[in-house]
Each structure stands twice: as C-alpha cells, then as structure tokens.
Amino acid sequence: MHPFAYVAPKTVSEAVSVLAEHGDRARPLAGGTDLLVKARANVWDLDAVVDVKNIPELMSLSINGAGLSIGAGVPCCQVYEHKDIQEQYPGIIDGASIIGGIQIQSRAGLGGNLCNAAPSGDGIPALIAYSAVAKISGPNGNREVAVEDFATGPSRTVLENGELLTSIEIPKPAANSGAAYTRFIPRNEMDIAVAGVGVFVQLDSEGKKFESARIALASVGPTPILAQKAGDSLAGKPVNDESIASAASLAKDAASPITDMRGTVDQRKHLVEVLTGRMLNQAIERARG
Amino acid sequence: MTTNSPSKVHITTTINGQQHELLVPGYMSLLDTLRELIGLTGTKEGCLDGNCGACTVSVDGRIVDSCLVLGAEVDGKEVDTVEGMASPDGLHPLQQAFLEEAALQCGICTPGFLVAAKGLLDNEPSPSEDRIRHWLAGNLCRCTGYDKIVRAVQKASS
C-alpha cells in the first residue's frame, strides 16, 4: 500500500480542492470498505484520502414531502434503522441492509456503493428503480446525474477530476407504489450478487393495473443496468402472472453478463428472470399495502 | 519512518475508557493503531479486507472491521475492544458463556465474536437464534461450526 496522507475537510469546497489537486491519486473516504481494500491491494496508489465524514452536508439524512435525501457519507445502518425510510422506501432498505455484514454496514453507505461503481453494487438497483438522482459538486460547480447514468463501467463513474458526490436524492414515491430489491448469492450473507434485481411499480388505485414500472439489474453487465423496456412493458397492463412473466423475460434480455467465478452467463440471465418475477410480486404486495 | 512519509495525524481517542493521545500515520489502519501503537493485540488480523470479522471493534457503539478504518478517523471517538470487556468484578457474561459452552477452539476469532456479540446484546438483550446467526454472519469461525458460539450468545442473553 502506497503511504497516503489523511485529510479531513469540513466543507465541500475544501474537499473538492484537495481532490482536484491530487487528481486520481486522491480519493474521498466515507466508509472505506472498498477504498482501503483497493489501496491495500495496490489497485489504487494514493497520495491522499479525503475523509468526507466531517462535512455536515454529506452526513445529513432527511426525509420530507419532496423525497428522501441521503448524504454521500451516510452509512447503511443509519438508512435502514430510520423508521420513516423503512415505511416509505422499503426497496432502499432491501439494498442497504445486505451490503456486507453488520460491521460493514456500520461504515459503508449508498454513496460509496455508487462511487465504487461495481456492477454488483447492491444499493444501486433500488436507487435506479426509485428514479434517484446523484448530486455532484466540483471545481466547476454543482450538477445532477440520474443514478442509472452514474457508473460508466466497472469502477468508473461520471465524476470528473475534483468532483465529489454529495448526496443521493430520491423522489417521494407516488401513491399505490411499491419497490423491492433482492439478489442471488450462494451464501446467505457476506457475498457478492451473482445477479440482483430492483423494481419499482406504481399501480392504479384498485391495485389491479400497472401505471408504470422500473426494473434495474445488478451483476449482469459492466454497470448496474436500467432495464427500460422490461419496466415500460408493464405500463397499462393488468397485474397478473402473464404480465409479470413477460416483463421478467424482457429483463432477462436486457442482461448482458459475463461468465466468471461467481456465475455463468446462462445462470445469471436465468436468475434475472426468476428474481424479476419474485421482486415484481413483492413490490406489488407492498404497493397494495 | 517512511521515505517522503506523509505527515502524521494527531488524534485524541478513548480506548476502553482510557483517553489516548496519539500521532498516527495517515495510512495506518485502526487495527494497526491498536496493535502496533497501543499494544492491544487482542484485536486480530485475519484477512485485511473486511470479510472475516476477526478485527471487530466497537466505535461509538457500532461494530466495525478495524482493518477497514483508519486510525486517524477515530479522533474524538470511543473505541472498545475485547480487552475492555472484563471488569475488576470478573468476566463479561459473554466471555463466561464462551468458556462454559466451549465456544472456542483455536480462539483466534473469539475476540471479534465477543465484541460483535456484545454489540448485539447491548441493543437487543434477547435476540432469537436466527437474529444471532444473522448478526454474526460477518465473523468467520473455521473451527466450531458456530453451533457452540450461538449457544453461548443465547446463554449470555437475558
């Protein structure tokens, strides 16, 4: 591990200026559960890590009429212990509560999950399904990027030199909506998704017809994927096994996985279909209350 | 200490109730800070990537893998390790239960399990077996098959 300096700025602009100064030899530190592993494995040679946990804005967690705002440094445990989030955003809880074990969840957060840009990030599909937006600050000001566009490849993101993810904004879910995320892993915890599926559905007031749906996939492409066609296919369709099966099949088509030690192409595509069906049913159940 | 060594960070931290003032290299993990700077070697190194839980300590009441925390990050925080569990009156009930239930064989994972289990019982005094197994999934044990560890935690819970 290349020896690096520890910097703990108190404002976004300080953090941005340190990151800009060092380029790719500096990284923001939130939970550190990916950063320190990569530094130790010499994947990254760093001169500085920028601890963002002293920047109030990055540590804030708020929920109001407009939606949910999760500071980029907020750990998973704070998210899934939050009563209002449990009630209003169960899909977010599904993802946040299965990243690593309890020790990891004390530190790792959804912001870091997004920035680490692993195709398997368990926190990301639900964010995509909920139409979340990433807020970014940088030397040239602030900008917003849809979460599905945030990762550009394995370990690569839209973040430019000096830019910092500050928060994730999740709009308030519409009435009669529900969401869910699950993944397939060989063990029951402490594993990387072989495939993951997050869905969001909005039903009519009767709960019998889909108004709209979004389906997002993990571990079946170079980044988490929004399976646009699969979600769109449900709009206007009746809530029944046939609609669900057809969307699941389209989700399967949207997956473009590789074969590796965690699973084969066939296994992963098959899992996407199975899990999409299961998550749609789960989300429907939640939408119906 | 190192060539072009980045400057050290001055921190004040409370470890097992004792305040420590330290100069920590920016890159040094909390695990090494405890083991190498303070001499608290009860916290063990197993994998250095957060997958075995042998280095579990508590920071401000939350359990973490100390290999994935920098020493510099615990400035102003309270760190609790296995060395802080017993009191002058004797062992912590979890420690006693681990002995009585033979919940350790080689013992290398034991400090991490004890700190993790304490983190559970401090907040949930009567967890179910499934809850215990779920909570401890971040701690690997290769000797016991977990059976006696789970029984020991059940025994120590009220």
Place this chain on the structure above:
Amino acid sequence: MVATFEPKTDYKVVGTRPIRHDGYDKVTGRAIYGGDMKLPGLIWGVMVRSPHAHATIKSIDTSAAEAMKGVFSVITGADMPKAPSKLVDLGEGNVNFKWASNKLMADTKVLYRGHPVAAVAAVDRYVAEEAARKVVVEYDVLPAITNVVDALKPDAPILLDDLVGDDLGEDVTNTNMAAHVRHEFGDVEGAMASATHTIEREYNMQMVHQGYIEPHNATALWDEEDRIKVWTSTQGSFPARTQIAGILQVDVSRVKVTPLEIGGGFGGKIPVYFEPIAALLSKKSQRPVKMVMERTAVFETTGPTPGARMIVKLGADSNGKLTAATADIWFEAGANPGAFIGPAAQCVYAPYEIPNTRIDGWDVLVNKPKVAPYRAPGSPQVAFAMESAVDELCEQAGWDSLQFRIDNASKEGTRRGDGVLFSKIGMQEVLEATKQTDHWNSPIGDAPEGKVRGRGIANGYWFNIGLKSSANLSVNSDGTVQLTEGSTDIGGSRTSMAMHVAEVLGLDAHDVRPVVGDTESVGFTDVTGGSRTTYATGYACWQAANNLVDVLKQRVAILWDVKAEDVDFKDGVFISNAESAKTISFKELAGKLEDLGGPANSTGAVDLESAGDGFGTHIADVEIDLATGKTDVIRYTAIQDVGTAIHPSYVEGQLQGGSVQGIGWALNEEYFMHEDGRMANSSFLDYRMPTSLDLPPIDTVLVEVPNPLHPYGVRGVGETPICPPIPAIANAINDATGKRLYSTPMNAGSIVESLK
C-alpha cells in the same frame, strides 16, 4: 508388544467438562498468537511473489528496494542454502528438504502463482511492502498446467526437470507423475464379472483450502552465536524445527522453536513457509524479523488439499453384499510431489468389507500451490466418490442405503484396501446408533412452494496416527501439579492433557496446570495432527502421572518408614498395605515433600502405532430452491465412534467443526482457476466458507467404543468428521431433486444445470 487396556467406566475427571485452562487468556485477548509477537528491535519481512504460475526467472534486480530508506536486507533464491533431496516423515505427510526449500523461495523457475522470488526486511510492514514492490523481476512465462489430465498428456510442459517418478516401482523421467501406487487383493476381475449389480462413475473435485482465520506468520532471530530462535504459530514445534534445520542446513539443536498460540491449522500449519526466510533475513539484518502473510498469499501459496479425479466401480451380489471394487485416483500434488494418495488408498473402502479390491493412485504435479495436509488428507475426496457410488448402487438395486451400509460394514478382521486388517472398530456400532437417532426417525417435513427437500447419509473414516509425544510433571507444594507437554494446543488439548493427569492423581482438572513447552523445555513431540494429540500426548501424560505416583510412593515410604512396594495409591490417597489405617492424600504429601527428598518430578514419553480407527456416519437434510438452485442445509447430525470422550464438549466441537468444513466443501468452496494458473477467488469474499447464517445447529452423537490401545480408551476424533459431509450432501441433493452431481462444489449453478 503393544499394551492393551480394559475399558473402565468409573471415571472422576474423564468425561467431565471443565473450563479450559487457556480459556481466560483467549476470551480476554491476552493470549499471544504468532502475529502478536513483539521483540526489541523487531523489523518486518515481506515476500516478493511471482505473478505467474509457471515461468523461468530471467533476472532479479533488488537495487531499488535495497536503496530505500528503512530497508535492512533483501534476499533471493541465491541466498537459500542448497538443501539435499532427503525425505523426512512429519507425521501427517512427508517433506523433502529440496522441494520444501524450493517451495519457500524459487530458484530459477516459478512453479505456482505467488511463488516467492525474493524477500525484503524493513523497519515496518508498510515500508517492507513498498520496498517489495520495487524489486524488479523479469520472467519468461511458460504454459501452466492446472489439472491432472493435462499434466499427464505426452506433450505436457514439465514442471520439474529433475523429477524421477515412481511408476509401480519403475523410475520414470521427463514426467509430471511423481508416483503411481497399486493395492490389489482377491480376484477383482472375476468378482466384478460375476456381480449382479455394478456401477462405475467418475468424480471430480477442485482444490479447497483449510481456511484457518489466522494467517501464517513467523518471527525469527539468527543470533551471533549462530543460534536460530523462532516464534511461530505451528502445529508442531519439533516438526517445524526439523524443517527449518533441514532447509537452512544446520543441526536441529541450533534451532529453538517457541510455539505461540495458533489460530487454526487443520493440517495446513504443519509445513513451514516463513520461518527459514525470516531467519535468513534476520541473519542479514542482525535484527529479529517478523512476517505475517496476506490472505491472498494464504490462498495462493499455502494449504490446499488435492483436487481430484476419481473413477470408482462397485460390484454387489443379489443379496446386497459388496463383492468387488476398483478405484482409480488421480490427485493434484501442486508444484512438488506428495498428494496423499497413500491415505486415500487406506480410506477409500475402509467402512466396507469387500473381498476383492483394487486401488490405483497417481500423485501428479500441477502449477498450483503444493498441497498440505487438510483434516484427513485424501479421505474426504475418496469418501465423496465411494459413498456416492454406494448410494447410487443402492438406488439402482432398490436397497435401503443405511441397511446396505450396516450389512456391508467393516469390523474386526476386515481387510482395508491397502491390506491392513482392522482390530476392534466401531463402524457397525455407529451405523446402529445412526438408525436410532431422532433425526433418522423424524420425517423431513414439507418444503415450501418452489422448494424440495432431501435426506442423505454417508460414512467417513480416518486411520488416526500415533507417533511420538513427551510430557513432564512436577509437584507444587500446594498440592497442584505443573504439566509441560509438547503438543501445540489448537483446540483445547491442554485441558485434555491435564485431565489425563488429574484422573491418575485423583485431582481436580484445574489442579493440573498445563503449559505447552518449546523445543528446549520438553521432549520430542510430533505434530498436533493426524487425530493423535489427545491419544498420544494424553498417553504420555498418563504415563508421566503414573511415574509420578511411583516417585511419590518412595517419599511416602520415607514418611512411614516402610518399603515403597508396600504403599498403594487410590483415588488421590496413598495407603499403607501393611497398616490400613495409614493414609495420606496427594495434597497433604505435596506439602511435606520438602522434608521427604525435595522436588518430585516425572516424565512420560511414547512412540505409538495408531490412535485407533475412526468411523463416522452423518445425516444431512437439505432444502433446495428449484428456480435458483440455492441449497440450505436444514438439519444435520454427526454420529461417530470417539472411543472415550475425555472432554465431551471439545469432542462435540471437533465433530461440528469438521462437519461444517465438509458442508462448505460440498456446496461452495473451490479453487476457481484461470487458465493461466491464477486463482480467481483468493479472498474470504469469494472463497465462500460457511457463515453462521448458512448453517443449522449441528447435532452430534458420541458413540463410545473404548480403544483398547489407550488407558482410557481414547480414539482419534478430529479428522473423520470432514469425510461424510460431502457425499451425505450429494446423496441428499439426489434425494431432493432426483439428480446426482459428480463434481464439487455442488453449487447453485450446477444444481440448476442438472435440472435442465
């Protein structure tokens, strides 16, 4: 003449569950493990490792590393003493110093990914790691061999140019085959031809790792007197000393090994990896040097147990009796010879009486880490093949698989596959006990929608070694006893040793204070392995305690002015044979020793043949999600003949721990190799060992058939329980889905594939 013992039942200490003596240190974090070692002036060593699995080293440039501030020394293969080709028995596996030396540091060629090519000592670990990155090595990369089939092809790249293979006694060169052995008894072909039912199947298994949580470590000081002091986590300080001295080419008395607490081994901490390197770095640096292995290197360069290809054929008559069996077994040795085909041959048919048998075994080199013993090395592999084949044979013929196992169970006088005749064994008792378990007699229950359930059973066997052990005792004036023994304590053995002594002396287990000696404070003791420790070192402790009684009788004779032979000892009390009223307790006597000849000490030393054969049967219930292939073990029971359980809690712990390692091996664990010989999953994240959430409670049934070769009937226990789980789960999966899997791991992907 081997001493035999009548079974006893009236024990005072044996069979109780005292708190382990080292427990307080281990639950408070005070116990000092190898990685916790500190010495004045301590510096850190780090290896430079090959990124290639097979390559010729063109050049090594260490100048940039040596020039770094804080670096003390750098060594390469050129600094390694030239160890001769000499085979030494380490109890569980042999070591050839030449290969062992080459394994620790490459000479001109690297043979597996992570093979060390240089080592750096520096002021701290971080500096040493940085310096190691500055060592520049040029390689000519060679094609890597990653399986036994490729290794034995006529045009295969050869790993070791100077290897002379042994093909049924004939020397062969230019080969990756280190050995081919055969055991044949009876008329195998004839019996197979006349069998009513036959089955022949091929089974394949990937390498798996022991998975101990504590990484390998060593601290060494090569002092100015040319004495080498080593502190390490080892399964045997004396065998470690043998290896260190052999690799460094010094006399054993020059090396002192102090065993620190050890964080798991399962056989993998019998070989040394760091100790000689740390010693060489120390010599060059004139400082004590400590090394702790990173987890990736633990996977890539230590441990594993052999991957295997096996073909098993069974024949049975119309009455459900096995008549013939053949087994062809190819094991991956890794980069040096020594793949445990001997133990595989001993174990493959052991649970069964089969009149006509043949075994052929091949020890094959591949560009993977040299295998190390792992809990019954070689036996789980052949158990997977044999017990799967037995189940499939029963299925074909319509026989009950438990009854078939009972009807064909080996017993006293049965000939094992390698020709050895069994003495008193407990296979039948274990199977009868299995039949009586609540588990076997309870229905498996209905699976939730979309899932199926299945139950499987399987046998397992390990032969349990004896070997050499030593123990010393001395009496304290307060009536307690100090015990120094030579077995490093990997799972509570100190307490079993103390219990042996306490039982003889009529003391409480905690009145005996056990310590594990270093190589200069106790006599030679073999490894903590082979399921020998409680048996052999316990035997030495028992012997030392009896010798102590003899010493103390002399003192009582002085006290009472009688002859020593007129003093008897029973239940902790010395009695006069002449005057029955005259008694003195052990404790009272201890307080008077100062005036009765002073210190009272004794010693025990044994060299034993076998710790008695160990048989077990396991029952596994699984539940499988048909859509995803996810398998959960929902109920599990391990039944085993344990001889006599000295400390039942730790005996149960051995059964539980072994079972769970086997469950991990069955379902998810494997070395997933890239074609170029790199391991893809060299972390605890992707080498998926079971967590607490992946398991049900592991129930145990201790069947106690006392071993006549031990004074209390102890039988080796620790290794047998890893053998049945893999086939028990294979059989359970087959019961659940109707599909049989012939390769491990039997993971979700392969289950879904089998259901297509």
